[in-house]
Amino acid sequence: MARTPVLSTRVLLICAAIGVATGILAGIAGWVTPVLLASPLLFLYGLVLGSHVLPGIIAQEVLRLPLVALITHVFAALIATAFNPAWALRFIGTALLFGLIQEGVAALTRYRSWGPWRFFLSAAVIGVVVAVVVFFAAHLAVMPVWAQILYLAISVLGPIAWTAVGLAIGTALRKAGVARR
Amino acid sequence: MSAEVTGSSTRSAATAAGGRAFDPYARMTATSPRQFLYALNPLAKVAGFAPAMVLLVFVRDLATPAAFLVLAYGLLLVGARLTRRVLALLLLGLPAGMLLITVGFSLWVDAGLVDGSTPVVRIGDWTLYSGALVIGSATALRLGSIMALALIGGLTTSGPDLVRASVQQLRVPYRVGYTALAAFRFVPRFGHELAVIRAAHRVRGYHGGRGPFARIARGWGYIVPLLAGAIRHAERVALAMDSRAFGAHPTRTERHLVPFRVRDMVFTLTTLLASAAIFVAFFPWQLP
Amino acid sequence: MRPSAPLLSVRELSLTHADAAHPSPRDVTFDIHPGEVVLLLGPSGSGKSTLTLALNGLIPHALPATMVGTVTAGGIDTAAAQPATLSTHVAMVFQDPDAQIVTGTVYDEVAFGPENLLLPLDVVQGRVEAALRRVGLWDRRDENPDHLSGGGRQRLAIACALAMGSPLIVLDEPTANLDPQGIDDVYAALADVVAAGDRAILLVEHNLDAAMDFVTRTLVLDRDGTVVFDGPAAEIMRGHAAELVAMGVWLPAATLAALRLREHGHSLEPLPLTPEQLAEGLEREDVSPRSARSTTGEHDPSSSGPQPPSSSAEHSDETKRPAGPIIRARGLTVRRRRTEILHGIDLDLEPGSLTAIVGTNGAGKTTLIQALAGVVPPPRGQVLVDGIDPGIASPRDLAARIGFVFQNPEHQFIAHTVFDELAHGLRLRHVPDAEINARVEEMLARFGLEHKADVHPFLLSGGEKRRLSVGTALITRPRVLALDEPTFGQDRARAAELLDLLQNLRAEGTTIVIVTHDLQLVAEHSTHVVLLADGRVRAAGPTASLFRDQQLFADAGLRMPALQRVLASAGLEAMR
Numbered sequence A: 001m002a003r004t005p006v007l008s009t010r011v012l013l014i015c016a017a018i019g020v021a022t023g024i025l026a027g028i029a030g031w032v033t034p035v036l037l038a039s040p041l042l043f044l045y046g047l048v049l050g051s052h053v054l055p056g057i058i059a060q061e062v063l064r065l066p067l068v069a070l071i072t073h074v075f076a077a078l079i080a081t082a083f084n085p086a087w088a089l090r091f092i093g094t095a096l097l098f099g100l101i102q103e104g105v106a107a108l109t110r111y112r113s114w115g116p117w118r119f120f121l122s123a124a125v126i127g128v129v130v131a132v133v134v135f136f137a138a139h140l141a142v143m144p145v146w147a148q149i150l151y152l153a154i155s156v157l158g159p160i161a162w163t164a165v166g167l168a169i170g171t172a173l174r175k176a177g178v179a180r181r
Numbered sequence B: 001m002s003a004e005v006t007g008s009s010t011r012s013a014a015t016a017a018g019g020r021a022f023d024p025y026a027r028m029t030a031t032s033p034r035q036f037l038y039a040l041n042p043l044a045k046v047a048g049f050a051p052a053m054v055l056l057v058f059v060r061d062l063a064t065p066a067a068f069l070v071l072a073y074g075l076l077l078v079g080a081r082l083t084r085r086v087l088a089l090l091l092l093g094l095p096a097g098m099l100l101i102t103v104g105f106s107l108w109v110d111a112g113l114v115d116g117s118t119p120v121v122r123i124g125d126w127t128l129y130s131g132a133l134v135i136g137s138a139t140a141l142r143l144g145s146i147m148a149l150a151l152i153g154g155l156t157t158s159g160p161d162l163v164r165a166s167v168q169q170l171r172v173p174y175r176v177g178y179t180a181l182a183a184f185r186f187v188p189r190f191g192h193e194l195a196v197i198r199a200a201h202r203v204r205g206y207h208g209g210r211g212p213f214a215r216i217a218r219g220w221g222y223i224v225p226l227l228a229g230a231i232r233h234a235e236r237v238a239l240a241m242d243s244r245a246f247g248a249h250p251t252r253t254e255r256h257l258v259p260f261r262v263r264d265m266v267f268t269l270t271t272l273l274a275s276a277a278i279f280v281a282f283f284p285w286q287l288p
Numbered sequence C: 001m002r003p004s005a006p007l008l009s010v011r012e013l014s015l016t017h018a019d020a021a022h023p024s025p026r027d028v029t030f031d032i033h034p035g036e037v038v039l040l041l042g043p044s045g046s047g048k049s050t051l052t053l054a055l056n057g058l059i060p061h062a063l064p065a066t067m068v069g070t071v072t073a074g075g076i077d078t079a080a081a082q083p084a085t086l087s088t089h090v091a092m093v094f095q096d097p098d099a100q101i102v103t104g105t106v107y108d109e110v111a112f113g114p115e116n117l118l119l120p121l122d123v124v125q126g127r128v129e130a131a132l133r134r135v136g137l138w139d140r141r142d143e144n145p146d147h148l149s150g151g152g153r154q155r156l157a158i159a160c161a162l163a164m165g166s167p168l169i170v171l172d173e174p175t176a177n178l179d180p181q182g183i184d185d186v187y188a189a190l191a192d193v194v195a196a197g198d199r200a201i202l203l204v205e206h207n208l209d210a211a212m213d214f215v216t217r218t219l220v221l222d223r224d225g226t227v228v229f230d231g232p233a234a235e236i237m238r239g240h241a242a243e244l245v246a247m248g249v250w251l252p253a254a255t256l257a258a259l260r261l262r263e264h265g266h267s268l269e270p271l272p273l274t275p276e277q278l279a280e281g282l283e284r285e286d287v288s289p290r291s292a293r294s295t296t297g298e299h300d301p302s303s304s305g306p307q308p309p310s311s312s313a314e315h316s317d318e319t320k321r322p323a324g325p326i327i328r329a330r331g332l333t334v335r336r337r338r339t340e341i342l343h344g345i346d347l348d349l350e351p352g353s354l355t356a357i358v359g360t361n362g363a364g365k366t367t368l369i370q371a372l373a374g375v376v377p378p379p380r381g382q383v384l385v386d387g388i389d390p391g392i393a394s395p396r397d398l399a400a401r402i403g404f405v406f407q408n409p410e411h412q413f414i415a416h417t418v419f420d421e422l423a424h425g426l427r428l429r430h431v432p433d434a435e436i437n438a439r440v441e442e443m444l445a446r447f448g449l450e451h452k453a454d455v456h457p458f459l460l461s462g463g464e465k466r467r468l469s470v471g472t473a474l475i476t477r478p479r480v481l482a483l484d485e486p487t488f489g490q491d492r493a494r495a496a497e498l499l500d501l502l503q504n505l506r507a508e509g510t511t512i513v514i515v516t517h518d519l520q521l522v523a524e525h526s527t528h529v530v531l532l533a534d535g536r537v538r539a540a541g542p543t544a545s546l547f548r549d550q551q552l553f554a555d556a557g558l559r560m561p562a563l564q565r566v567l568a569s570a571g572l573e574a575m576r
Ligand SMILES: Nc1ncnc2c1ncn2[C@@H]1O[C@H](COP(=O)(O)OP(=O)(O)OP(=O)(O)O)[C@@H](O)[C@H]1O
Pocket: B001, B002, C017, C018, C019, C020, C024, C025, C042, C043, C044, C045, C046, C047, C048, C049, C050, C051, C491
């Protein structure tokens, strides 16, 4: 009865390690959010929300396996929630949403292609979704048109910028010979 | 795979040093019978308010979020243990944050939409209208009420219990759930590792200098050693878990049951009904 | 011949790591029967750890290594079953107690395995209680494992292995990270397990002194990973002592001491394996020869006495300064988060000495060495290192005076190649490129890293990483080198390699300060000892004179290694 599980314990725990590191970051982002929303720098919110793409990007770049992005996102959300319970639902929501988008894009290439374009494609999709959600959540309709455009542009660019950061981290880890298989 | 160098003795110093360190396993228990929130299933607390939290995002008036805010505060003040930290958060932190958001957001409101209302502040040819403040406070109340509702579960549930409930009721695979439990152990360890890495880099004079850019460059230098150490540690933990029959069977014996009882059902239904009542009473989506 | 079927049988087993060129171990065949306690010996890299990982199927199922030959545990072929299934036949205890703990309380931790086995609740509870009682942790079952000492956590790992119910327990260097008290606790627990007679143990251990008492059989791998000896432990060690030493296998400290005594014409028959046997042997013949102490090599650090620094112009960018202590602390008081940890420390360290700071866990050793080296700047005016005050000096000035080597070398690596890693300190000081090249090349050659210049520091082997971290601290030619637990988690062979390096540096005039738990190492290699207890200096002085007073160590909560006690009582301590 040698069942070979889809994801080995090793892969699960590597996801957990990445999830904890990025989850702590998300917890910090959670504290920054209300401060940012109250400040004149409000329009940078997209950049903060974009940081939530990191768990999936690093996990996919390091492990290059199905499901790792989603699982790492969930671990990160749990850890962030432990730090910052007020944002629990938002953490879990973004984790599932971003995780599913990243998994979806990876699945479209049948988990064969791991070129940077694939990561940026998922970032762009996430950016658009974020922009729409932010439009409602932050009540953008009452803002001047230029502010709406700026806000939406930054919402799309945020995930893309953080994807670049995540890719750089993942590449650096691969170079350091971490989690080689 | 020999475990080269690990941090057990340094870590023990950190634990002793930490004082009130982050302890995700600390039991969350009631100290008096009125604190009923702790005895509820974590999922009951999530399911009861999740629909309201989602709907609140699309609300624009003042009354609806205010009503939810009152409801959340009422439940928390009665049903949760009011430590000094919790009181500070509820009575100072959250209100102050909402006030700030009110003011901050109102500055952004397009004056053309609200110039019919009374001017409140006039600086040069820039005017802050009361209408803008109303929109700002609606936004603040909305965010505040969502956060307060999340705190009902957040302040009265431990991470491990949430994981157990997800495994037991939502049928999340237990291998994922228990990996999450193991992950909680990584948190204090990473904190200590980071402190050591920072000291080590400082000693070597890595990216001295002030200012945000030097700080970012320094932070970047910590990431690879921190994550590399974390992943290696995770791989060793995985070997230890595999050696202890982790994943041997599709299920495992559960000693800590987190049951979903009648009272959980009652709580969830009550809160759902209360939410619905508030939405109906204030119906916030009338067309202007 | 034996009545029972073997618990484990290994046949012509060769294991090759995914990126290794040769198999290690190679072509290994042996059986383990109930009641046996087998000690697996071999030089570093011979494949002991790799072999243990194959016994419960982690190789080939969880680790990328190729396996030739068969392992049968409890009648099951490991190639055909997952480690989870095999765990009821072979239980494992690893080196790092922290990497084996997954839950939040001691009780949950032990229950984790039986729960995975889907045992009924009452069986789980019965097993947990039995296991925790056996290792003496039952009274602490509700605590967070973090609050146990290192030894306590390793006993917890043993309880977890016991609770699996498997008849064979495999332990890979279970005490490598522990202080002397922790080691004793672990072996007391193991001796208790063995006494019941129903289990067998396979033990990989470098520190043989504690293990010798209950080992029944030993299996020795050579450098290529093939079995060279297999038989009763005492017989093999007595019969092949010289070969084992030549192979680089560690023997009990008492045996090594006796071998040295033999070189001086003493018979000491039969060869002693424990300090008690050595004591008996010494009683029988009245001896007082030289250098019985050293178990790592020919070095006798104090024979040449503390030397003045040779050519200080070479070792510092500063001009000569008058003789006197190179590190001086006066009333050093350190607080962390409002608690005072070090209380008014006065200390003078001579140039060219190798000083060991010792003390129990939490005595303040790390705090002290970090304050001396300016890793955490001490209050100003209380410390003077080579003429500057680490409390106010910039990291750059500090790095020129004192090199600090952290416990985990990876923590202090900041560049992407070995070359850049070494060049970093020089570039910060704007040394001309040509000179940087020359000095880095020299350092590479000295530490045997020439062919690794372009490799990422994280890709080096453990020993190479350690040498590189020492190299980065030395490249700016500081006159002082400080190391916090440099041998922590390393096997004795690597520890010895590092100590040889430190001896060479000292011979060139570098002053060295180390923090360590290994009193055997202190006795053999240091010139001076600082004994710390509760944030105060309990005693400080030349190693030889301090080691003469056992009571001093006992008062500070430490125990001298058994060998030192024997030698001391035989009147051999005066020979240093
Ligand atoms: N993960 C790995 N990848 C590639 N090679 C490895 C790996 N782990 C060990 N090796 C190599 O396999 C050989 C055997 O290593 P192993 O760790 O089993 O030795 P050991 O006898 O346990 O040594 P030590 O006494 O130092 O613990 C060594 O040459 C080592 O370099």
